Amino acid sequence: MPDTTSAPLHHLHAGIDTRVAAIRESHPDWQCARGCASCCRQLADIPRLTAGEWALLKQGLATLPAQRLAEIGDRIARLATAPSRPIVCPILDETEGACPVYVQRPVACRTYGFYVQRELGLYCGDIEQRVAGGELADVVWGNHDSIDHALRALGELRPLTEWFAQDAPGR
Numbered sequence: 001m002p003d004t005t006s007a008p009l010h011h012l013h014a015g016i017d018t019r020v021a022a023i024r025e026s027h028p029d030w031q032c033a034r035g036c037a038s039c040c041r042q043l044a045d046i047p048r049l050t051a052g053e054w055a056l057l058k059q060g061l062a063t064l065p066a067q068r069l070a071e072i073g074d075r076i077a078r079l080a081t082a083p084s085r086p087i088v089c090p091i092l093d094e095t096e097g098a099c100p101v102y103v104q105r106p107v108a109c110r111t112y113g114f115y116v117q118r119e120l121g122l123y124c125g126d127i128e129q130r131v132a133g134g135e136l137a138d139v140v141w142g143n144h145d146s147i148d149h150a151l152r153a154l155g156e157l158r159p160l161t162e163w164f165a166q167d168a169p170g171r
């Protein structure tokens, strides 16, 4: 499938990839990996995406088997009408404990675990424990405020539930 990601989003992804690679290189035992998906099960809110992120995510969703996509659609519809917290990402493959659209995942999923927000942190519980223990004092975290700024420049952020309701894959 051709890469139709917009140039600004591509640029943002490349910057994130560089920061993530640097952290992984300095800490080869970094715990974010396939199968470690606690963060996908404890979202603070319904994921919000720009139009470019949705276009990319939609491409990934469109490659999933019809049955799987229908299940995701059902979960998203339930999330839209009756969200319960913490929010489990409706896209997560619970059997595999992994994201089925990892390559096309939104920016927030790319930065989580590697970027922090001034005064707010933004670590998952596992990383928080290591931070509190002083183990990660040398990590050069990404700056999440700059990511938020870059995303705002890419356009309006809308909830996944809205994107899916108006522009579902396969329509």
Ligand code: SF4
Pocket: 031, 032, 033, 036, 037, 038, 039, 040, 112, 113, 124, 125, 126, 127
């Ligand atoms: S952010 Fe935390 S829960 Fe998510 S993959 Fe990384 S270590 Fe696992």
Ligand code: SF4
Pocket: 039, 040, 089, 090, 091, 092, 093, 098, 099, 100, 101, 102, 105, 106, 109
């Ligand atoms: S889109 Fe994928 S990586 Fe992001 S929260 Fe959902 S399952 Fe996790």
